[in-house]
Amino acid sequence: MHASDKALIDAFLDQPDIGLAGYSRNPRKFGHTIYKTLKEKGYRLFPVNPAGGEAPGGETIYPDVASLPGEVNALVVVTRADVTPVVVDQALLKGIDYLWIQQMSGSKQLYASLAPKDVNAICGRCILLHAQPEGIHKFHRWLLGLFGQLPE
16 A cells, blocks of 8 residues: 555554554653553553563563564564564564654665565554644644645
8 A cells, every 4th residue: 555545544543453663761762752652552562572571561672573462463663773674574574553653764676675565554654643643743644634644
C-alpha cells in the first residue's frame, strides 16, 4: 500500500497490540515519548530494546522483535536508520503485517525494498501526528492540513 494512504494509517492505529522497536527509558528520547504518549491514549504497547528489562508500569521490554508475543501484528520503528533494516527484517520474518517506520528512522533504499513485499508500511511519517494528536503535534497536523499534506 501507499505510505500516505489514510486507510492504511487508520488500519495501523486500529491494531489492538502494537510493538515499539526503539523504546527508550530516557525521557529525552523520542522512543520514550512515543511510548508514553500512546500509552496515555490507551494503546496496548510492547516495547522493544536490546537491553530488555521493565518499562514503567512493569511491562516487559522485549530484547528484539522476534521475542514479541504472537498477538503483536503492528510495529512502530523508531530506531537509528542504520539499525532499522535489521528490525524490519525481523518483523517480516515474524509475520508482522503492519509497519510504521517513523520519520528519520528509514531511508529511500529501505522504502524501495519494501515496495514489492506483502507488508502494509507507513514510511517517514510521525505517528504522533495521527494518533489523536495534542499540543505541538496537533498544531503540526493542522499545518499539514492547511497545505494539503495530510493523507487522503
